[in-house]
Amino acid sequence: MALKPIEQLFGARRPVAERLYFDDDGRTPNSRYPVLVYRGEPSGQGSLAEPLEALFAANAWPPQWRGGVFDFHHYHSVSHETLGVARGHAVLMLGGEDGSRLRVTRADVLVLPAGTGHCRMQASTDFELVGAYQPDQQRWDICRSDSAADHDAAIARIARASTPDHDPVNGRNAGVPVLWR
Template identity: 35%
Template structure:
């Protein structure tokens, strides 16, 4: 498991919350898997958080694929689960599609979105940036319209990642996602 005291990573200090989302309008969300918000994965003032998140995700088989912000329009990914590590600033993100739940995330936090979960940047402060990782073998897409029944079945059949992107074999993905299967 990743251990990086230089960046303040301590699995014991990380708290998380989970919540389920129902389908909403054209956004399928995920009927089986909860969204997970990890708080204080890394200490915000501990240096290069982007690199630290990239190393953490890579070590747990969620290879990082990009660094940037979150799109300011509603969208979801039907072909991959996604983890976003906040490496700068803070933001309010609408999760679940138009009219969804607004969550606040800050540097050092991470947001785990099961495939189908709508998300959209509502507002941000202080050079907001995230690192995005996806389970080994899954390639993200960008969807802004309803899925066909076949696409919905394909999304729901995506394999469960074997490791939590933050805490390896002991994290909430293992506790909440794999038990939902």
């Protein structure tokens, strides 16, 4: 019998999110909501892009792309973003230039609230992500704070980003819908 996508990524356990908080540093707004990090326990070998895409789609976070993380500090002001590590590993800087480094590996999933800074510091040559967004946030932007005016305008856009009804990993009534209220 074939494993369900959630079992391929997390084994038999119910995934529980680590929570990371980042303050506005004057350049990167970040969010009052925590970044959620789900640590995977993948079975098998190879890319997990298809199981990640299936899991996100089943939980109302349609996948949009496969690729990596930019090597410059940026954030999205009009959308929350889910990143699933399909293969390889990387060290990301979250929270802006003065944020925290986070090592991610195959099957890990991050949920970044709108405004959360992120940047790739290093990655394996086979590093690949699946990116997903809420249905009402399929158009996302890329912001790099270069001025106070950009920062202030971004804060206004971030405030208008809707709070998800589903968590990309655990669905309804868990994760994002509970922890972001």
